[in-house]
Amino acid sequence: MSASENNTLFTPFKVGPIELKNRTIRSAAFEGMCPGNHPSKELFDYHTAVARGGVGMTTVAYASVSQSGLSFERQLWMREEIVPELKELTDAIHKEGALASIQLGHCGNMSHRSTCKCTPRGASLGINIYSPTFVRKLNKPEIEQIVKDYGNAVRLAKKAGFDAVEIHAGHGYLISQFLSPYTNHRHDEFGGTMEKRMHFMEMVMKEVTAAAGDDIAIFVKTNTRDGFRGGLEVDDCIKVAKRLQELGAQALVLTGGFVSRAPMYVMGGAFPVRAITHYMPMKQWWLKIAIRIFGKMMAPTVKFKENYFLEDSKKFRAALDMPLVYVGGAVSRKGIDEVLDAGFEMVQMGRALIRDTDFVNKLKDGDKSVCSECEHVNFCVGRMYTLSMQCHTKCEDITPALEKVCQRKSGGR
Numbered sequence: 378m379s380a381s382e383n384n385t386l387f388t389p390f391k392v393g394p395i396e397l398k399n400r401t402i403r404s405a406a407f408e409g410m411c412p413g414n415h416p417s418k419e420l421f422d423y424h425t426a427v428a429r430g431g432v433g434m435t436t437v438a439y440a441s442v443s444q445s446g447l448s449f450e451r452q453l454w455m456r457e458e459i460v461p462e463l464k465e466l467t468d469a470i471h472k473e474g475a476l477a478s479i480q481l482g483h484c485g486n487m488s489h490r491s492t493c494k495c496t497p498r499g500a501s502l503g504i505n506i507y508s509p510t511f512v513r514k515l516n517k518p519e520i521e522q523i524v525k526d527y528g529n530a531v532r533l534a535k536k537a538g539f540d541a542v543e544i545h546a547g548h549g550y551l552i553s554q555f556l557s558p559y560t561n562h563r564h565d566e567f568g569g570t571m572e573k574r575m576h577f578m579e580m581v582m583k584e585v586t587a588a589a590g591d592d593i594a595i596f597v598k599t600n601t602r603d604g605f606r607g608g609l610e611v612d613d614c615i616k617v618a619k620r621l622q623e624l625g626a627q628a629l630v631l632t633g634g635f636v637s638r639a640p641m642y643v644m645g646g647a648f649p650v651r652a653i654t655h656y657m658p659m660k661q662w663w664l665k666i667a668i669r670i671f672g673k674m675m676a677p678t679v680k681f682k683e684n685y686f687l688e689d690s691k692k693f694r695a696a697l698d699m700p701l702v703y704v705g706g707a708v709s710r711k712g713i714d715e716v717l718d719a720g721f722e723m724v725q726m727g728r729a730l731i732r733d734t735d736f737v738n739k740l741k742d743g744d745k746s747v748c749s750e751c752e753h754v755n756f757c758v759g760r761m762y763t764l765s766m767q768c769h770t771k772c773e774d775i776t777p778a779l780e781k782v783c784q785r786k787s788g789g790r
């Protein structure tokens with residue numbers, strides 16, 4: 378290790394009842410490896426490889442707390458029958474020396490009729506242009522049921538041996554749809570003022586903390602801003618973060634963006650039009666054409682820059698005294714040290730660990746520890762819509778035309 382390197386990265390850190398062996402976490406990045414909503418061998422192999430690669434904890438992405446919250450066919454859905462399979466996964470992760478977390482959420486207005494087997498429901502009436510379907514406003518009994526589903530999902534996660542849950546309260550999924558004035562037009566106890574828009578999140582957190590008890594750590598992934606005019610800004614999001622701390626969140630993962638409105642704000646780089654349409658089945662020919670024509674317009678490129686959320690995240694660091702996890706463009710030892718030097722306790726990585734599951738072990742390796750090969754063209758995102766998330770360098774089915782697109786750098790944000 379050179380003299381300029383921060384000494385914190387490979388030291389342990391406690392969050393609630395757990396202790397990570399170092400400060401790195403594989404972020405929840407949807408794997409698309411759960412056909413029939415069951416964990417597969419591919420999911421097992423990927424997460425055990427990440428665990429072997431040296432992370433403190435790996436996060437299984439985007440498990441829906443109920444069938445009504447599903448948007449992908451290859452997405453996990455928390456239910457009793459998958460607990461033994463999940464237990465095999467957590468056992469294997471533990472054997473490789475890492476902890477295991479699972480992200481729990483509900484897609485709300487982003488759910489797909491074909492997978493959730495109902496009319497998608499959100500905070501308010503609307504249209505899911507990605508599906509595309511009409512969206513119905515949730516009524517009170519449905520809200521209460523979903524809240525219970527969160528608690529049930531936490532209990533199942535505990536039973537399956539997870540060390541932590543990560544509640545998804547960002548990116549325009551259900552909790553975030555209630556928080557944001559862009560998607561919440563209600564006039565009842567769940568809408569109107571910021572306080573009322575936080576009510577659903579408060580109910581969820583009450584249920585989650587009761588279900589978690591002292592046995593499993595509670596992380597919450599929350600926005601620093603929604604990333605477009607009319608969405609939540611930094612000051613609103615700081616209020617949400619402070620409330621989350623009061624409600625029992627033990628660490629916050631700071632992110633940004635809104636999948637239905639500002640998708641590339643989440644991760645930076647290009648919207649992978651070519652990859653998405655390449656893998657889409659022919660029966661969706663009309664959607665293929667629409668995405669080819671309008672894709673870049675609906676989801677303009679947000680130029681990628683290392684640590685792109687750091688400036689906004691520092692405002693949360695100044696306002697909060699709880700453990701914070703940085704996520705967004707962490708791709709080098711130097712960049713990660715910058716994050717830790719700024720007072721963040723942990724750092725999550727998505728694409729660096731999709732590109733190279735051994736990246737954390739390589740971070741010990743001084744100057745060589747830069748995951749420079751990832752071009753942030755987001756091929757992995759494009760592929761996950763239909764098949765599993767993969768880096769283009771690992772795909773055997775890639776065409777020369779797609780390969781060419783993947784060689785283009787997205788530039789600086």
Ligand SMILES: Cc1cc2nc3c(=O)[nH]c(=O)nc-3n(C[C@H](O)[C@H](O)[C@H](O)COP(=O)(O)O)c2cc1C
Nearest residue numbers: 404405406407438439644705706726727728757758
């Ligand atoms: C293929 C892919 C899938 C993703 N899926 C999710 C997800 O299911 N849940 C989530 O909170 N974030 C998701 N993200 C966002 C990442 O967790 C992370 O916040 C973002 O990519 C920035 O981190 P990075 O620059 O280290 O990749 C996804 C990102 C990628 C690349």
